Amino acid sequence: MNSFDHRKYTPFAPIPMAKRRWPDQQIKQAPRWCSVDLRDGNQALIEPMNPKQKLALFKLLVDVGFKEIEVGFPAASQTDFDFVRQIIEQGLIPEDVTIQVLTQSREALIKRSFEALKGCRQAIMHLYNSTSTVQREQVFAKSKNEIKAIAVQGAQWVKQQAAQQPDTQWTFQYSPESFTGTELDYAVEVCDAVNAVWQPTKENPVIINLPATVEVATPNIYADQIEWMGDHIQHREAVVISLHTHNDRGCGVAAAELGVMAGADRVEGTLLGNGERTGNMDIVTMAMNLYSQGINPELDLSNMDKIIQTVTECTQLPLHPRHPYAGELVFTAFSGSHQDAIKKCLQRYQPGDHWDVAYLPIDPADLGRNYQEVIRINSQSGKGGIAYILEQDYGLQMPRWLQVDFSQYVQQYAEEESAEVSPASIYKIFEQSYIARKQPIELEAYQISRQQEQDQLSATITIDGQSTLINSSGQGVMEAFIGALNKQLGYNMVLVDYSEHTLGDNERSEAISYIQLNIENQRYCGVGKSKDIIEASLEAVLSAVNCAIPALKADVIPA
Template sequence: MARKIWVFDTTLRDGEQVPGAKLNQFEKLEVAQQLKKLGVDIIEAGFPASSTGDFHAVKEIAEKVGNTNDIMITALARAVKSDIDAVYNSVKHAEKPLIHMVLGTSDIHVEKKFGKSKNQILDIGVEAVKYAKSLLPDVQYSTEDASRSDFEYLWKTIEAVVKAGATMINVPDTVGYAEPEEFGNLICRLNDRLKNLNDQVLLSVHCHNDLGMATANTLAAIKNGADKVECTINGIGERAGNAALEEVVMAMNTRSTLYNAYTNINTQEIMNTSRLVSSFMGLDVQVNKAITGENAFAHSSGIHQDGLLKSRDAYEIISPIEVGLDDMELVLTARSGRHAVKNALEKLGFDTFTDLQFEEIFSGFLAMADEKKEVYNHDLYIIVENFFNENNLSNQAGMSENFFELMDLQVINNTRPSASVTMKKGDQIFEASAVGFSPIDALYSAIMKVCQIDAQLTEYNISCISRGTEEVGKVKIQVEFREEKYTAKATDADMMKASALAMINAINNIVVDHLVPVR
């Protein structure tokens, strides 16, 4: 029978320790509400002894998110009375509060960090658990730096704090030192002893990613008896981060027969949670990151696209729909093969070309792909129209008259930013100007005046590549139109031009879907 694995999310505590990622009280509450929707079992809402603001944020989360029996709210304390009091007074408002405390067990921590003997540290831990237990029934004890601790001393500590009343034992690989086989063996040995001591106590792990093995170590722990895993969204956290919740959960789901375990996570909320955390913390997700990276379900290789179109499981072990995305994305680039281009054309209604005609169109596609990097549906219309015109084929021209093209732009950034654009649609030339609260706002307002399409900008990302005095800007945007989302990109040495081209790509995609009839 499959075991339930508890999911403890520490995005709002360990994740927030990333430099520059500090959240305000409103943002912490929003993330906590999304974590509840995601289905985590425990939210570690902060470190209330660290500041008055953090105390109040934890208290509000306990009151407004922890107001039901389906989730526990906790916060971190050192093994000192004042910290434990701060946790208790902030989380006690939840239906299911938990006190979480941490104290080192490795020689490095005991001797160099604390400057005390092992017996002194053990006694401090036991007394702290006894005190916390007098306040709340649920207490978690974390043996910091467990993976570098002497095993018998580590077990002696665990045995003592369990007898003192701890209901959860957390075994951290605090500095990401462990490797999967070694860590799995440690958890196996601890689990065997702990279940013989008290089988009601949950055994938990908290793995860091300094050597890139946090997820692997966490999964090894599950295989060897861990009852609970501590993770963060997108794997954020101190230094190289923590085990990524989405990676651990989807590995268990995808390889369910291997792990024989499950979680209560609603996987379709994974992407919503990832984007919310990334947006609030200002931490971009690595594009090729597993599960939540921009390219995790995007395919541009012609070989892969061909295989996917023949059978999804050829190159896709997880459906993007499972994690809250739309269906798979076949990105048309110069590396795309004939199968992917033909498939995209057929979706637009172009399915009657002979093999020779298609080869000519494909050549036009490759030429545009080399120039534009990424080819969109409206580009395909233009490629096809050029083919029709060059071959004097009647009744097929005129599609490009629906699309917008940038001719010129001017952006002035002063106390009241302004922008003017000149754009072309078919044979018509349009000019418009606008002011805004920022140069981009002014630029996009001017473009919208020309296009007359009520699309709302929901995401704007910019990156810059510099080589000496040369600089190339890459812009990615997302807009919403009639409750549908459209993503587009553009690259140019002029950042404002790249921004304008990205918006026009998005607008033209909307035109394809809503204003151009399929043949």
């Protein structure tokens, strides 16, 4: 075999189930969430968090709304032990928040874990041992009965230690680690044996956490496993089934969602998915998936930038710009057709409407993002996105024909620069392409009078630096000015379209005019800007004419 040979792997066997119920289920409410950022996430870091970072992240988790937070593995780390003591002794745990600690099924570690939790109002003691076939046979070299005995003995030690600290409201949690690689009948046998020690009731349930410690199959297989466990575990009414999925196959969120459909009550994960190997299930993504379906996630993710800043500072891990919901570019459209669709939908959307905007599954404003960030410009962008930027940032209401004309200038610039084009650069290109187009013809002055229901226009223009007086009349100033230019230049110019608006809301605001002319059977666009609306219109005409002249052989222009 060569070094890349798929034959060394075997497919995961499907779960024999006569009738699956979970595919017909729909998630209608958020599960119980438990953050494991401070334990599972922390142990996966190149440089584990220091006490200051752990406290900052803990406070963020509380602010976001987590009611269950795994704060560490105090028996395995003095830093974790000290942190647990700090948040207990300094009263930093809100009354409605339950902290959780993890321990292996070893007496000394269990005792140390309970020492860390002395004085805590309520806590979850999370016991685990590995049960998978590969772990039993190759790592521990123990039989099924021996592995089950480890779990049962650990449950007994946990129960004994909890009895010595009666002032704390205890919840017990058990994880058959590497559950997805464990035979289902054996997994339920071990969990039932643990529960036989703990004797859970509906009023005081235990948590049975079923982790995909390593993601070994497709998400539907995991859902089958969860549904099977829910159907076969004893005293289901006294058991909270919890999920803890990893992302080895890139399906951690999907597996958790399908697991909830299969009957799970609780989900463990981390903010933005930090964790061993490819990471833990990303609670931000799953919660926002629920949110996008009109379901209250019971977590406040509205200040996404603060979440990102805190998590990245504490973990020293960068966030991918395409990370779901949180990445810098996830609400950004570069494609011209996407931009145009977004622009049109946003123009129709009114606050209070149900959100239905092309290419945007949620409203970016819900996460503290600005609409200016939605549409950004590069060489793949089109007229709609460019027009949106100019309208949002500079108040320009470009007609469609001008959008089409202007997009070519921006695209050319983007291709030459091989980079994204900022809003300031777009506006600069706009000014240079139209408003600053003053050669070879420039307006010096004009006068208008009204005679016999006709506008009489007299204008002084310079052509290649030489001053010339032109005169004409027409049904309106525009017709008169275009007529005068036709006579002077010898062109056949026809007004195709025209629009104007002010750039402010008072009498001192500038006006801007957009014009499209047909000059010798070719269409040209122009823009003029002035505090005088008539002057802005005349400047727009000359902007279009100055665009046309290089293509129409400037030598026809009289000196």
